[in-house]
Amino acid sequence: xxxxxxxxxxxxxxxxxxxxxxxxxxxxxxxxxxxxxxxxxxxxxxxxxxxxxxxxxxxxxxxxxxxxxxxxxxxxxxxxxxxxxxxxxxxxxxxxxxxxxxxxxxxxxxxxxxxxxxxxxxxxxxxxxxxxxxxxxxxxxxxxxxx
Numbered sequence: 410x411x412x413x414x415x416x417x418x419x420x421x422x423x424x425x426x427x428x429x430x431x432x433x434x435x436x437x438x439x440x441x442x443x444x445x446x447x448x449x450x451x452x453x454x455x456x457x458x459x460x461x462x463x464x465x466x467x468x469x470x471x472x473x474x475x476x477x478x479x480x481x482x483x484x485x486x487x488x489x490x491x492x493x494x495x496x497x498x499x500x501x502x503x504x505x506x507x508x509x510x511x512x513x514x515x516x517x518x519x520x521x522x523x524x525x526x527x528x529x530x531x532x533x534x535x536x537x538x539x540x541x542x543x544x545x546x547x548x549x550x551x552x553x554x555x556x
Contacts (some may be wrong), residue, residue: 429466445479469511477517481522488524495527513537
């Protein structure tokens with residue numbers, strides 16, 4: 410369940426049109442001091458990543474680390490990305506248009522960190538990484554999701 414604090418944070422950031430280093434510090438210290446606790450929070454932040462392509466790079470770093478920690482070590486089975494988690498990540502990061510550069514990094518880092526991965530996420534990460542290494546178009550990576 411998404412907290413009201415996270416909802417207000419995202420609304421404020423989108424209204425301001427900027428996401429800076431101090432905002433990332435607030436997110437980490439005040440809004441989500443225990444990190445991500447559910448998929449809905451991650452999904453909301455994936456949306457914020459899409460809405461704020463010029464966010465301070467600290468946001469991308471924080472988001473990658475937080476999602477890796479949540480998906481690999483917070484979800485069950487711990488350390489393993491099962492089919493359910495792989496499908497959720499691939500669908501949420503792709504958002505029908507392909508992952509952002511941060512989304513592609515998330516997929517790759519989750520695959521690297523997990524002890525085992527479902528083939529869906531491995532394929533998604535490989536395609537996202539290839540697209541990231543190739544052409545980027547306005548912060549969104551061209552990518553077709555085969556789900």
